[in-house]
Amino acid sequence: MDSKTASSPTVGREPQRWAKVACWAAFCSVIPSALWRLAMLVGVDTGFRYAQVYRDGGARTAYVLGLEAVQLCAAALCLGLCYPWGERVPQWVPGIGGHPLPRILPIVIGGLGDALLYLIIGCTTVRFASRWLGLAEGLTPTSGMSPGAVTVLTIAYAPMLIWPVALTAALVGYWRRRAQRTPR
Template identity: 35%
Template sequence: MGAALTNVPSALWRLAIVVGIPVGLAQSEYDQMGVPGWGSLWLVVLSLVSELFAFLAFGLVQGWGEVWPRWIPYLRGRPVPVLPVTVLAGLGTVATTVYGVAFVYTTFHAEMAASAWGTWLLNIAYAPLLLWGPLLGAVTVHYYRRRR
């Protein structure tokens, strides 16, 4: 469950920007993101896609990750193949680990025009992403061991 929840704080931070809640960034940062404007759409899409991928981690510990749900035509009731799920989850583990580390590295080495509390809020919102990869890796290994 932890792997699925690590994205929530950063998604809420992005959505706060979209609806106009101040998060301590300078106007130049908002301009660079294209907010308000098309950048707002990008922030919403990024939040939704990251939450969708995070939600898929539940499939590694829930029954619908072992047997296809009834609402999926042609596959309903059949076992979910272990190898493709494990490979995709493993690739997701690598991708999310690299993303988390790269984001933290970039944040600490970037010159951002943000207030002290804005930088603090950004770090608090994105820090859980460092756990996404390792937690996803743990449930992936557990899924593979349980299903083989």
């Protein structure tokens, strides 16, 4: 048996139930906001005052579509922390396909992404909350929205607060599952 097909003692273990729930929570937490932005782009009246600016095509439409692609791809990668495709290099990669991924690689990349999520989501939440509470001046996406539109926006974006926390739990699960077990 060659080294590519040799099984690693840290690959192929069943993920912990809580870790799998965390992976799926991380993935699902981004879908409502992505749907809200896509609805806004295709002309649904979301109440967002500047929707037409993003619908007119060009750079702003590309920005929203790019944001959707990055966000959904990053969220999909969270699922790799609980499925076999997150433990091995894909077979189609020349020379290294089928080899186990070093356990540290998804942890470092996921950890950096997680830290970035905490920073972006945390700063955005503080900035908007300070404006809504009258502690700071400036526009928010809710400026000029009806209470119903604000409620829909809140329902769409509130799950994003779960993403970094769920990713942290998923990373811990991945780390623990891929750890070498020592005989007792």
